[in-house]
Amino acid sequence: MSIEGKTEFTKPVYTRPRSLVDVKTHFCPGCHHGTIHKIVAECIDRYGVRENSIGVACVGCAVFLYDYIDVDVVEAPHGRAPAVATGVKRAQPDKFVFTYQGDGDLAAIGTSEVIHAANRGENLTVVFVNNTTYGMTGGQMAPTTLLGQKTSTTPYGRDFRSDGYPIKMAELLAGLDGTAYSARVAVSTPAQIRKAKAAVRKAFEMQINGMGFSIVEFLSTCPTNWGMKPLDAQGRVLGEMSEYFPLGVYKERKQADFA
Amino acid sequence: MSSLAAEASKKILLKGNEAICLGAIAAGCRHYYGYPITPQNDIPEYMAAHLPALGGTFLQAESEVATINMILGTSASGKRVMTSSSGPGISLMQEGLSYMAGSELPAVIVNISRSGPGLGGIAPSQGDYFQAVKGGGHGGYRLIVLAPHSVQEMYTLTMLAFDLADRYRTPAMILGDAIVGQMKEPFEATPYDSATTAEKPWALTGCAGRERLHVKSLHLKDNAIEVHNWKLHGKFERIRKTETRAESFLLDGAKIAVVAFGTAARVSKTAIQWARKEGIPVGMLRPITLFPFPEREVFDLAKTVDVVLVIEMNTGQMVEDVRQSTPLHDRIAFLGKPCAMPTPEEILDRIRALAGRKG
Ligand SMILES: Cc1ncc(C[n+]2csc(CCOP(=O)(O)OP(=O)(O)O)c2C)c(N)n1
C-alpha cells in the first residue's frame, strides 16, 4: 500500500452477505422476496447472530428460506410459524429466532398465532411479506388484497360487501401491549431499501435486548400473479399499495416503558 | 402438591393424570404446552405448578393448533416436550402431528379421550382409537400409541413414550380416558433409566461449528418424497417388529380370550377373576401398544381358544385390527360401550353366555 489512496480501491465496497447462500433463487423476475431475503441476511451478519439463529420458514413462496439463508431453519405448517418460533425460543431463549411469512400465511390462516405471539410479547422477530395475494397457489385473494383488485378468486375485483377490507397488520399488531416494534416498509427504491434495513435492524435489536415481539411488514411485489411487468409492479407498490398501507413505524418500545 | 415429587420414593395415592406428569418430569421433560379441556386439566395444572421451579416452560397456548406447533418448535430444538388434550383438541392437532411425523420430530401427546363425535360428552370413551392408531392426520404415517390401564402405567408408559419417540424420531401418544386419568391408586415412582436417552445431532441449535441444519417435511425434488415415504414406512415396520407390547392375563388353558385395552381391560380383569372362580376358562390379551398392534399374539391366540371377545368403550374399532390379525373371524365376539365404562357384571354376564354357548 505504498501509493496513497490505493487502499480504498482494494477494499470491497459491496459483497454478498455471509448469511446469504450463493445460489440462484426460484423467485420470479421482479419479485421482492429476494431483496427482502438479502436484507434479512445483511442484518443477521451485522449482529453476528448467524451461528446463533434459528429461522422459521412459512408455507408460501418463501418456503425455501432454508435454501437461501445460511442458518438453521425449521419449516412450520401454513400460518403457524409464530407458534413454532415460540416453541423454539422458549426452549432456547439465548438463540436468535425469526419467522418469515407471507400475507396469506400471517394475515389469514395464521392470524391467531401471530396475534397471540405478539400479545405474549414473545421475544422473537417476524418478517412479514405483504404482496396482496397468494403467490404460491396462483394469485388468489389474500386478506390484504386491495379493494377492486382482481385476483383469481376475485375475478370482478375485491368487493368489501362480500370480501371485507384489506387488513392492516402492522397497525393491528402495534396495538398490542406485547409488541415492542412494528413498522411497515417497502423496497421499491434505494431510499426505501435503506429505510427497510434500518427497520429490520431495529426489530433485531428489540429481540437482542429482550424487549419483546417485533415485526416488520414489507410491501412486496408479485408481478407474476398481478399480471404486471416488474417495473409496473414497483409503480403499484409506490402508488396504490403505499396509499392504503402507509409506510412508517407504528410502535417502538423504549427501554423505559418496558422496565 | 409440591411434596408429591419428594414423596415419590414411597407408595402414595395418586391420580392417573398426575402420574403422567411425574413420568414426564422423571424422563426429563421440562416443556409443556396445552389448552384446557376436560377431562385432562389436572395435567396442565400440575405442569403449571411444577415446571417453572424446575427451570422449564409451562405455556397455556391460544388453541390446540398453536399448541402442537409450539411442541414442534421445542422438539426441533432437541428438547423433550409434551402436551395433553382430549378429543376435539387432539383433532385440531392433526396437521401439526402430520408435519412432525414427516419432519421426524419426537414428542409425547396425551389424549385423555372423551366421547364423541363432535362436542360429544365428557364421559370416558375409547372412540379415538382409529384416529390414534391409523395416523389421524394427512399423508400416511403412524403414531406410536401406548394404552395404560393403571395409575402406575400412566407413569411408566409416559417414560417409555419419551424413549420410543426419541429412538424413532416420531410422535408417541398416550391414549387414556377419563377413568384412568381421574382415578386414584397407590403408586410408586420407580426410577427412570436414562441409559436409553437418544442423542439428537439433528436438533436445531444454531449452526456454530457445523453446516446449517433443516427440519422440514417438504420434498419437491425428483422423487425425494417417494424416497422419504418409503423411509418412514421402513421405520414404522421396524417399530412393528420390535416394539409390540401386550400383557397376558390368566390365559393358561383359556377357551375364551378377552382382548381389551386401557380402562376396558382394567374392568375386564375383575370380571375374568370372577369368572375363573366360577370355573370358566377365560383370560385376556391386553394390548399395551395399540400401534404397533399385537397382531402375532392375536393370531396365535385365536387358534387356541373358542372365542375371542373384544371389549371396547366404543362401537367397535380395535375389533377391526383383531379381525385383521386372524382369519378365524367366526370366533370373534364383541362387547361395546361407546360412552361409558362397562361394568364387571356386564362383562361377566357376557363371558357366562359365551361359556354356556360353548358348553
Ligand atoms: C393448511 C393449508 N392450507 C392451504 C395451503 C395451500 N397454500 C400454500 S401457500 C398458500 C398461500 C401463500 O400465500 P402467502 O402466504 O401470501 O405467500 P406468498 O406465496 O404470496 O409469498 C396456500 C393457501 C397449505 N399449504 N396448507
Ligand code: SF4
Ligand atoms: S409467484 Fe409472486 S411471490 Fe411468488 S415468487 Fe413469483 S412473484 Fe414472487
Ligand SMILES: [Mg+2]
Ligand atoms: Mg402473499
